[in-house]
Amino acid sequence: MHKPKASNNEWWRGGVIYQVYPRSFADSNGDGIGDLPGITARLEHIARLGADAIWLSPFFKSPQKDFGYDISDYCDVDPMYGTLDDFRALVRRAHELNLKVVIDQVLSHCSDQHPWFAESRSSRDNPKADWFVWADAKHDGTPPNNWLSVFGGSAWQWDTRRRQYYLHNFLTSQPDLNFHNPEVQDALLETVRFWLELGVDGYRMDAINFCYHDAQLRDNPGRGMPTVEDATAPSINPYSWQIHRHDKSQPEALGFLRRLRDLVDQYHDTTMVGEIGDEAGLAMVADYTRGSDKLHMAYCFDLLGSAHDAPYLHDLIERFQRIAGDGWACWAISNHDCMRVATRWGGGEPSPAQLRAAAALLLSLRGSVCIYQGEELGLPEADIAFEDLQDPYGITMWPEFKGRDGCRTPMPWSDQGPDLGFGSGQVKPWLPPAESHRALAVERQWAQPGSLLQHYSRLLHWRRGQKALVKGDMHLLPRHAQVLAHVREHHGQRVLCAFNLSGAPATLALPQGLAPAEVLHDSGADGARLDNGTLHFDPWGVMFARLG
Missing domain, CATH: 3.20.20.80 (Glycosidases)
Structure with missing residues (x-):
């Protein structure tokens, strides 16, 4: 219902x-x-x-x-x-x-041990015959096409009961269900x-x-x-x-x-x-x-x-x-x-x-x-x-x-x-x-x-207390060789997030109009400081800052 x-x-x-x-x-x-x-x-x-x-x-x-x-x-x-x-x-x-x-x-x-597959492989005309992906061999006995399994080899496994191949994108013991049915x-x-x-x-x-x-x-x-x-x-x-x-x-x-x-x-x-x-x-x-x-x-x-x-x-x-x-x-x-x-x-x-x-x-x-x-x-x-x-x-x-x-x-x-x-x-x-x-x-x-x-x-x-980080929009700052920086914003709350993703010190000059009002030290971020509109990072330094 x-x-x-x-x-x-x-x-x-x-x-x-x-x-x-x-x-x-x-x-x-x-x-x-x-x-x-x-x-x-x-x-x-x-x-x-x-x-x-x-x-x-x-x-x-x-x-x-x-x-x-x-x-x-x-x-x-x-x-x-x-x-x-x-x-x-x-x-x-x-x-x-x-x-x-x-x-x-x-x-x-x-699994090939699921009752659905046991029934499907038993014949070509049982009620679940079309519940899995079955296909005839090519004229030379090879699989129907060139599809491969993620885990190695062909994605097709021969089944002697039906004398057909079945599809398995992963292990041979993991037959694919037929969603076209x-x-x-x-x-x-x-x-x-x-x-x-x-x-x-x-x-x-x-x-x-x-x-x-x-x-x-x-x-x-x-x-x-x-x-x-x-x-x-x-x-x-x-x-x-x-x-x-x-x-x-x-x-x-x-x-x-x-x-x-x-x-x-x-x-x-x-x-x-x-x-x-x-x-x-x-x-x-x-x-x-x-x-x-x-x-x-x-x-x-x-x-x-x-x-x-x-x-x-x-x-x-x-x-x-x-x-x-x-x-x-x-x-x-x-x-x-x-x-x-x-x-x-x-x-x-x-x-x-x-x-x-x-x-x-x-x-x-x-x-x-x-x-x-x-x-x-x-x-x-x-x-x-x-x-x-x-x-x-x-x-x-x-x-x-x-x-x-x-x-x-x-x-x-x-x-x-x-x-x-x-x-x-x-x-x-x-x-x-x-x-x-x-x-x-x-x-x-x-x-x-x-x-x-x-x-x-x-x-x-x-x-959890920073709604800008949980649900806010995200605006990327320009591309930088070492630093990824963006601004998250939600209902007037704006948070600057900046990360030195390298093992060397880095600096990032902030765009005009993007002046942090408060560095959020309580975030646990570390290794970064603000000086006259420029962020200075230690290796792997992180900064969260509230924007005015």
Whole structure:
């Protein structure tokens, strides 16, 4: 039954969402794998930090070939994580702490062990025969076209039952659902409704631009080995050698997003953030969020690569502002799929000042923000030995690309014990805790007034009171070789935000008429001063100032 549109207080607009990777957050039962009760027990850390919401990576029933991103039951909790009652308790405790709960939903594909796929592959004429993307072989037996899997090799897998190929954009055990079939959309929307009825406040939509494929199955054009960094795959992966014109990011997706928004809008104060993996990521963020009838917000991979200097970021923001209209971005510099930002931007020995500047920059941008667990601690990428790898992507692409395990190691809660407070200390965790994380543990940093964790918390709590930073417009100052500077403005409140994104001192002469009335020292910013209309920065210096 269709419900009327509910009210929405737009808590998400400018909100800060803390991403929890359940396998690695906290292990309550000592089996070496994080779980829902473990998350519930640690929610106070996230509330104390100053986040507005948590985003839970998948915890649904799954054979765990891709650690939950291969779902075999959309409406139940995998026993390794707990029960539905454990989930209800987590939501209840989060709401007591004024934290919203956003869950990760994977709609473009599921597990090959899902009952839908078991039925679909059983014959060519069963009721779910067209629920997945099936195609005949070419005359010589080869796959229908040249599409590639993100995880390596052809995107087509031969099935002996139907004597056809099925599409899998990721692992062969993750068959793609056929969104050209309205019954598939209806079934998936009902799974979305299930968790909304349980009280979730929103969704992170995994790989949402992969939902539709070109119905004609046309070949993708090639481009050869890329000469610049590709946002969606490393250059050693042939996936990055194609222009993905036909296997994803199809225009029909916008119609499904409107159906999805219509459903989510039936529940009070809900939101959706979409993950977009595409060469044209910024443009698609704009397309998928404009008009208030699709996603509320979305993010792409432009801040999840190695590029981060002032000219790059200036051009990126300028380009998005030019095309966004009323679209809304959700910015992130780390997540469970990429190298941790401390290593990716900071190298082998990241400067604490650089990490503080990165945090301040992220929280100054127009849009919402995602923070990945451990980012607030400055955790570097863990070095995982080949024999300890779990990620199938890394195992396939070793040694030039080690996969995603290095950013997924257990959260260091304590500097004591072999598992750093992650579990009981009696069972080896699913990934080895990183010794380099011991000195950065949560308990130690909460006890250190000058720690990065304390800096994040101070910045987050201060930002909540600055409506210009949460919801305001954004005006870039001219491009500079070292300094990124912009002004955020909301209902007469104007805040200058300036960041030296280099390891050398810098100066910035402010344009005429842009005289700061007050340097906001209580923001936690540091390493910058104002002198006769010119800003002077130490390496990685940051300034927030109120404008008259």
